[in-house]
Amino acid sequence: QQPVQSPQAVILREGEDAVINCSSSKALYSVHWYRQKHGEAPVFLMILLKGGEQKGHEKISASFNEKKQQSSLYLTASQLSYSGTYFCGTEYRGSGNTGKLIFGQGTTLQVKP
Amino acid sequence: DGGITQSPKYLFRKEGQNVTLSCEQNLNHDAMYWYRQDPGQGLRLIYYSQIVNDFQKGDIAEGYSVSREKKESFPLTVTSAQKNPTAFYLCASRTGGGGSPRYGYTFGSGTRLTVV
Numbered sequence: 040q041q042p043v044q045s046p047q048a049v050i051l052r053e054g055e056d057a058v059i060n061c062s063s064s065k066a067l068y069s070v071h072w073y074r075q076k077h078g079e080a081p082v083f084l085m086i087l088l089k090g091g092e093q094k095g096h097e098k099i100s101a102s103f104n105e106k107k108q109q110s111s112l113y114l115t116a117s118q119l120s121y122s123g124t125y126f127c128g129t130e131y132r133g134s135g136n137t138g139k140l141i142f143g144q145g146t147t148l149q150v151k152p
Numbered sequence: 153d154g155g156i157t158q159s160p161k162y163l164f165r166k167e168g169q170n171v172t173l174s175c176e177q178n179l180n181h182d183a184m185y186w187y188r189q190d191p192g193q194g195l196r197l198i199y200y201s202q203i204v205n206d207f208q209k210g211d212i213a214e215g216y217s218v219s220r221e222k223k224e225s226f227p228l229t230v231t232s233a234q235k236n237p238t239a240f241y242l243c244a245s246r247t248g249g250g251g252s253p254r255y256g257y258t259f260g261s262g263t264r265l266t267v268v
Contacts, residue, residue, distance in 0.1 A: 071256050083256030138183050138246055142195040
């Protein structure tokens with residue numbers, strides 16, 4: 040049931056771009072994206088609800104392909120502050136409107152100067 | 153400022169002891185959630201509650217118990233039945249419960265529990 044994130048880890052130089060993918064085997068109602076710094080709580084980045092929906096937050100944006108049951112997070116012109124672990128959280132169709140999220144295993148992003 | 157307060161930040165438990173982790177929010181959120189995070193892994197759902205006096209088991213509820221007597225509070229008890237309780241525990245809340253999927257979670261700063 041847990042969504043699968045790829046890649047597991049990525050190392051970038053400042054200014055480079057990255058894409059993180061989140062795939063589900065079950066039909067999705069929504070996809071959330073969070074960033075967690077080491078030892079801290081995850082911070083909400085954005086939520087995607089509709090198929091094909093794209094949202095942006097600073098230089099971070101995401102898309103949601105409802106047909107393929109996957110979402111991608113795009114980080115452009117990365118900054119040192121983007122370092123951390125990124126999680127997707129999925130809400131499945133038919134989960135009874137509980138609002139509960141099932142999280143992927145995380146993607147660790149390290150941005151170097 | 154509104155937010156979620158988890159306490160204590162660090163907790164040490166002896167074998168066979170029950171311990172209770174506190175989670176308090178002043179965001180007026182209806183839904184609250186408890187997750188467990190192990191090193192290098194994602195978050196796994198322990199329990200969740202959409203309204204006062206009601207809660208449901210998540211994927212890894214065995215060895216844990218909760219209560220929701222007030223909207224603001226959702227304490228988690230780690231019982232002696234939980235065989236491997238060492239982990240980082242995160243409490244989260246969201247407005248509107250399941251009826252408002254447009255909003256993300258707000259997380260507390262977490263409690264790191266260690267068995268000694």
